[in-house]
Amino acid sequence: MPETLVNVGTHLQAIFTILLITVIFKDNPAYRFAEHTFVGLFAGYTVALSYFQYVRPNVKDQLIGKGELHWIVPIIVGLLMYTRYIKPIAWLSRYSLCFTLGIGTGYVLSKDMKPFFVDQVRATFLPLWGTGDWWTTTSNWIYVVGTVTALVYFLFTLQKKGVQGGISKIGRITMMVAFGAAFGNTVMARVSLFLGRMQFLLGNWLKLISIRV
Amino acid sequence: MKIAAGYVFSFWFEAVFLATVIVMITRARKGMKIPEIYKVAGLDAMDEAIGRCTEMGRPVHFAPGIGDVQNAQTLAAMSILSYVAKQCAKYDTDLIDTNRNVIVYNMSEAIVKQAYIEAGKPDAFKPENVRWISNDQFAYATGVTGIMYREKPAANLLLGAFWAESLIFAEVGAAAGAIQIAGTANTAQIPFFVAACDYCLIGEELYAASAYLSREPVLLGSLVAQDWGKMGGVVLIVLGTLLVSVGSPFLKDLLAK
Numbered sequence: 001m002p003e004t005l006v007n008v009g010t011h012l013q014a015i016f017t018i019l020l021i022t023v024i025f026k027d028n029p030a031y032r033f034a035e036h037t038f039v040g041l042f043a044g045y046t047v048a049l050s051y052f053q054y055v056r057p058n059v060k061d062q063l064i065g066k067g068e069l070h071w072i073v074p075i076i077v078g079l080l081m082y083t084r085y086i087k088p089i090a091w092l093s094r095y096s097l098c099f100t101l102g103i104g105t106g107y108v109l110s111k112d113m114k115p116f117f118v119d120q121v122r123a124t125f126l127p128l129w130g131t132g133d134w135w136t137t138t139s140n141w142i143y144v145v146g147t148v149t150a151l152v153y154f155l156f157t158l159q160k161k162g163v164q165g166g167i168s169k170i171g172r173i174t175m176m177v178a179f180g181a182a183f184g185n186t187v188m189a190r191v192s193l194f195l196g197r198m199q200f201l202l203g204n205w206l207k208l209i210s211i212r213v
Numbered sequence: 214m215k216i217a218a219g220y221v222f223s224f225w226f227e228a229v230f231l232a233t234v235i236v237m238i239t240r241a242r243k244g245m246k247i248p249e250i251y252k253v254a255g256l257d258a259m260d261e262a263i264g265r266c267t268e269m270g271r272p273v274h275f276a277p278g279i280g281d282v283q284n285a286q287t288l289a290a291m292s293i294l295s296y297v298a299k300q301c302a303k304y305d306t307d308l309i310d311t312n313r314n315v316i317v318y319n320m321s322e323a324i325v326k327q328a329y330i331e332a333g334k335p336d337a338f339k340p341e342n343v344r345w346i347s348n349d350q351f352a353y354a355t356g357v358t359g360i361m362y363r364e365k366p367a368a369n370l371l372l373g374a375f376w377a378e379s380l381i382f383a384e385v386g387a388a389a390g391a392i393q394i395a396g397t398a399n400t401a402q403i404p405f406f407v408a409a410c411d412y413c414l415i416g417e418e419l420y421a422a423s424a425y426l427s428r429e430p431v432l433l434g435s436l437v438a439q440d441w442g443k444m445g446g447v448v449l450i451v452l453g454t455l456l457v458s459v460g461s462p463f464l465k466d467l468l469a470k
Binding site for chain 2: 032034121152154156158183
């Protein structure tokens with residue numbers, strides 16, 4: 001790519017970064033300009049992406065090019081979605097939605113049970129004594145008790161009173177501790193994102209600092 | 214036909230679970246007795262938030278997350294959206310629904326429209342208030358930020374599958390002075406909602422809320438079956454842990470089959 005174009009790109013990136021950051025002073029024309037440009041650009045990009053990722057390979061290459069007629073079915077289902085703009089037959093668009101929903105539900109049911117339930121239950125089978133290491137034993141107790149009490153917290157057919165209320169409370173406290181750790185971890189990641197942007201503005205754009213890779 | 218190695222236990226557990234779901238849904242549909250679902254904390258706040266918008270003459274903002282229709286959280290969000298739209302129609306309060314996914318946008322529009330019809334106010338439905346912003350996560354977040362600042366909703370309902378945009382939405386909602394109710398099952402995002410929102414539905418409470426609010430037999434029945442599935446999980450964990458502690462890998466091996 002010619003250097004001039006790279007420079008123009010860098011200037012645009014920097015200017016739009018600053019325009020978007022101005023939202024800290026509430027809504028203003030600069031932010032509005034950046035917002036609408038961003039959203040508009042992606043709307044156009046999505047149209048182009050849809051054509052190159054779905055329409056061209058499926059309609060032009062598979063259906064017309066190779067004559068694979070079974071592609072007509074998903075194309076018709078997709079086109080039905082647009083009937084919502086024609087009032088007398090708008091109800092037909094619901095068939096596309098039902099089709100997508102049915103496929104989605106079936107897909108989730110078939111793939112989620114093992115990794116998200118059975119494997120996780122199995123991973124909780126930890127020895128509560130006899131590990132030979134007090135730290136491992138303590139960690140195992142926290143792991144097992146935390147998992148069981150958090151599960152009890154999410155039982156909606158049992159009233160949270162008495163013993164069950166107490167167990168739920170322990171589960172809630174366990175989750176809050178975990179959320180606190182996750183919060184701190186993500187805040188650190190966000191700070192590094194911010195630093196990355198500052199490095200770009202002060203280094204790549206203004207050349208005020210040198211960036212060592 | 215043979216079940217693939219490593220999936221035998223999962224297959225039979227899921228088969229029993231699905232049978233329980235079907236039994237519970239059938240019982241709920243026939244009006245037969247099923248265990249009661251207890252109210253999730255934060256649901257009363259939903260009506261309170263809509264009431265606040267009505268009093269202030271400001272709209273309600275609803276975001277169903279950025280998941281697609283294959284995401285159970287999005288489906289739960291749709292049930293809650295239906296309830297919220299009905300309440301908004303009842304009290305003549307504007308509802309702004311912003312979407313990232315095109316299919317979810319179509320579903321949202323159909324659900325909100327249906328809710329207005331069911332509330333007996335089809336003419337009050339404003340199609341321009343159900344909006345598709347952008348397919349890109351951060352372009353969507355930027356658009357929602359602008360809407361929050363310009364249209365100043367008095368309630369910000371963030372219910373569904375959220376990722377890195379969660380804190381942006383919650384922050385901007387707080388800056389706009391909205392009462393905020395959020396809920397997601399994406400564990401990495403729950404801390405942000407807990408910290409920045411007035412009420413937070415944690416994980417599965419989102420699904421329970423959708424069943425509780427809609428009173429839909431399918432949702433109620435499946436929630437009861439899910440509860441029993443979780444109880445099964447608790448029993449397995451306790452038994453498995455005790456067996457492993459006394460040196461028996463029986464249950465661990467059984468689950469790996």
